[in-house]
Amino acid sequence: MPSKAPKIKSKVKSREEQRDNSLQAVVLADSYETRFRPFSHERPKCLLPLANTPLIEYTLEFLARVGAEDIFIYSGAHSDQVEEYINASKWKLPTSPFKSLGLFRSDATSAGDALRDLDNRDLIKGDFLLISGDVVANIAIEPALTSHRARREKDKSAIMTMILREATVNHRAQVTSHKPVFVIDPTNDRCLHYEEARSSAGQGRHVTLEPDLLSMHSEIELRDDLIDCHIDICTPDVLGLWSDNFDYQSIRTGFLFGVLKDYELNGKTIHTHIMNDGYAARVRSLRAYGAVSKDVLSRWTYPLCPDSNHVPGHRYRYHKNGTYQENHVTTGKSSRFRGRCVLGQGTAIGEDVTVSESSLGRDCHVGKDALIEGSYIWDNVVVGDGSTLRHAIIAGGVVIGKDCTIESGAMISYDVQIPDNTTISGSSKLTWSSLASKAVTERMNNPICIEEGKYHRSTSDSDDHSDASNASNRIFQNQQASASDSSVSTMKSDESDFERTEDRSRRASLFSETSDEAATNRDFHIEATASILDGLQKDDLPEDINLELTAFRMTVDASQHEIRRAVVAAFMKRIANLEASGTGAREAVHRVFSKYRIIVERLLFDKGTREKPDQVDFMLCVQRELLSRSNAGSLLLFVAKETYDLELIEEDGILQWWPDIRSRHGNMANIRGLTEQFITFLQEAEEDDESEEEEEKEEEDDNK
Numbered sequence: 200m201p202s203k204a205p206k207i208k209s210k211v212k213s214r215e216e217q218r219d220n221s222l223q224a225v226v227l228a229d230s231y232e233t234r235f236r237p238f239s240h241e242r243p244k245c246l247l248p249l250a251n252t253p254l255i256e257y258t259l260e261f262l263a264r265v266g267a268e269d270i271f272i273y274s275g276a277h278s279d280q281v282e283e284y285i286n287a288s289k290w291k292l293p294t295s296p297f298k299s300l301g302l303f304r305s306d307a308t309s310a311g312d313a314l315r316d317l318d319n320r321d322l323i324k325g326d327f328l329l330i331s332g333d334v335v336a337n338i339a340i341e342p343a344l345t346s347h348r349a350r351r352e353k354d355k356s357a358i359m360t361m362i363l364r365e366a367t368v369n370h371r372a373q374v375t376s377h378k379p380v381f382v383i384d385p386t387n388d389r390c391l392h393y394e395e396a397r398s399s400a401g402q403g404r405h406v407t408l409e410p411d412l413l414s415m416h417s418e419i420e421l422r423d424d425l426i427d428c429h430i431d432i433c434t435p436d437v438l439g440l441w442s443d444n445f446d447y448q449s450i451r452t453g454f455l456f457g458v459l460k461d462y463e464l465n466g467k468t469i470h471t472h473i474m475n476d477g478y479a480a481r482v483r484s485l486r487a488y489g490a491v492s493k494d495v496l497s498r499w500t501y502p503l504c505p506d507s508n509h510v511p512g513h514r515y516r517y518h519k520n521g522t523y524q525e526n527h528v529t530t531g532k533s534s535r536f537r538g539r540c541v542l543g544q545g546t547a548i549g550e551d552v553t554v555s556e557s558s559l560g561r562d563c564h565v566g567k568d569a570l571i572e573g574s575y576i577w578d579n580v581v582v583g584d585g586s587t588l589r590h591a592i593i594a595g596g597v598v599i600g601k602d603c604t605i606e607s608g609a610m611i612s613y614d615v616q617i618p619d620n621t622t623i624s625g626s627s628k629l630t631w632s633s634l635a636s637k638a639v640t641e642r643m644n645n646p647i648c649i650e651e652g653k654y655h656r657s658t659s660d661s662d663d664h665s666d667a668s669n670a671s672n673r674i675f676q677n678q679q680a681s682a683s684d685s686s687v688s689t690m691k692s693d694e695s696d697f698e699r700t701e702d703r704s705r706r707a708s709l710f711s712e713t714s715d716e717a718a719t720n721r722d723f724h725i726e727a728t729a730s731i732l733d734g735l736q737k738d739d740l741p742e743d744i745n746l747e748l749t750a751f752r753m754t755v756d757a758s759q760h761e762i763r764r765a766v767v768a769a770f771m772k773r774i775a776n777l778e779a780s781g782t783g784a785r786e787a788v789h790r791v792f793s794k795y796r797i798i799v800e801r802l803l804f805d806k807g808t809r810e811k812p813d814q815v816d817f818m819l820c821v822q823r824e825l826l827s828r829s830n831a832g833s834l835l836l837f838v839a840k841e842t843y844d845l846e847l848i849e850e851d852g853i854l855q856w857w858p859d860i861r862s863r864h865g866n867m868a869n870i871r872g873l874t875e876q877f878i879t880f881l882q883e884a885e886e887d888d889e890s891e892e893e894e895e896k897e898e899e900d901d902n903k
């Protein structure tokens with residue numbers, strides 16, 4: 200009788216393979232960018248509606264279709280709203296296709312911080328998908344997974360496969376201002392170089408390649424016709440690289456570029472899988488928002504279309520005239536609908552209204568003789584009689600008066616009211632959010648118009664706007680501004696907005712700052728750090744950086760602590776850049792602090808006083824900023840000695856910082872070891888000085 204042992208072994212092996220092949224997914228629900236302001240001041244980007252469906256729904260539907268089982272969602276800004284939405288969604292029901300779905304509330308301000316935090320949690324057991332929470336896709340990834348796993352089986356150094364979609368160069372979902380260029384070895388699909396090519400005046404785009412790259416590969420392809428889906432198949436080694444390289448912040452310009460550049464050091468390879476079928480795009484910018492909206496309404500993303508009704512409670516039907524319409528929608532007999540449109544439940548359209556290539560959310564009311572063209576109108580919006588909207592985004596709760604003109608490219612955020620006979624130029628961004636400018640809002644107590652980077656106040660006489668029900672006060676009075684020909688789909692500025700990639704002082708945690716004040720502080724920190732770092736990298740004069748920093752501080756009424764924190768973050772980032780270029784840590788610290796000492800000097804106002812709160816705060820900022828650095832202990836010692844030698848931090852300042860409970864608490868204590876000897880030296884020197892003073896005093900007394 201044959202033995203049954205082989206069958207038992209086979210079953211055990213089958214279970215192990217099944218466990219190894221189970222697919223996990225990490226969803227970055229925060230884009231860590233500012234491109235969707237002013238809307239993202241009040242709502243998380245992943246919950247903004249696209250064709251009347253929250254963006255994150257498209258991403259989760261895609262993950263369900265490709266068989267992902269364990270989902271980890273990392274939320275940043277407005278985590279409370281994300282958590283509330285997910286907990287009330289179908290994805291948390293017993294019928295959910297996911298085995299598990301975890302939401303991590305994080306104070307990370309970059310993808311790098313979030314992924315380093317994920318690595319610390321030790322949740323990833325095998326291959327996983329890394330995806331942004333604003334991806335719309337219907338592609339089948341089984342071929343990419345199969346290729347990735349086969350490649351990994353042969354070569355353990357192959358750590359990641361990027362899924363890219365082939366498209367024409369002029370496809371509307373393509374990035375325009377800084378086009379991604381992938382340099383690929385077609386023999387093995389290995390990505391050799393990544394660069395975001397920007398246009399130079401009169402010179403077009405260009406890519407810089409190392410000569411060795413050309414000599415080491417017999418054939419290479421430069422591809423600028425690929426849409427980056429931001430869907431990556433990763434191994435756990437990817438997370439390890441994020442943790443080992445604290446200066447990686449963004450996925451493409453940081454991690455991908457760095458790993459490819461340092462191949463000789465890390466020996467890791469990243470590959471590509473180019474799709475020719477299906478649809479995949481990321482709603483990265485406002486331009487992409489318009490392009491993907493059109494693709495969804497044109498059914499290129501099927502089955503991710505409004506009439507699939509993926510969100511519980513949606514009841515859309517697709518009509519022959521190209522409109523998607525829910526129940527209880529009323530339209531005037533003389534109204535006209537052109538192109539693809541979507542109308543949410545409870546929306547009412549008056550007589551002689553023309554709606555073309557637009558989406559309207561639920562419970563919207565459009566008065567007679569209005570024209571809506573290429574616009575995206577969210578829930579509970581009122582458009583008055585005779586008003587014209589072209590290529591604009593109108594957030595929920597907005598009221599537009601009669602005979603208004605909203606020009607191409609205008610963005611009006613939540614609950615703003617526009618009075619009758621008002622023209623809003625295409626360069627305008629209107630918001631009620633205090634996060635747009637805390638100091639300006641406090642002074643004005645009026646709706647804010649962010650227009651071409653400037654803040655304007657309305658002419659409303661009311662000083663009390665705390666009551667949301669006082670609708671008559673929420674009126675923006677037009678600032679006579681020049682018209683703009685830009686539109687939602689053609690805006691140039693949305694691609695180049697500042698990306699939030701600042702180095703955080705500590706890893707992400709389960710708790711996030713959700714108050715308006717905390718969010719305002721975070722926005723200031725991001726922008727101030729970037730501004731200072733830009734000056735350091737350009738080798739600007741210290742006086743010029745100080746002047747810009749002072750103007751910035753006065754604009755937003757930032758505290759001295761916030762200024763010190765931003766300066767420290769920028770200094771530490773610059774030191775990291777110098778280290779990456781081959782400069783030793785000690786020399787990097789000396790170079791930065793010695794050249795830009797005047798910036799630090801003007802942040803410390805306690806020189807010559809008994810207590811040193813400013814100097815203690817500065818050193819605490821340094822200590823916090825270094826927590827995620829692999830050589831944090833050495834850097835802390837070098838900074839302490841350098842600032843002491845430069846007489847920026849006095850001896851008393853160092854000795855008051857060292858015993859401070861904040862410096863000795865939790866993770867802060869873990870990086871103090873190397874600095875302890877320096878502190879001991881200062882303490883002994885102070886004791887010697889005291890002894891000498893006592894001896895001199897005794898001699899004087901004896902002489903008397």
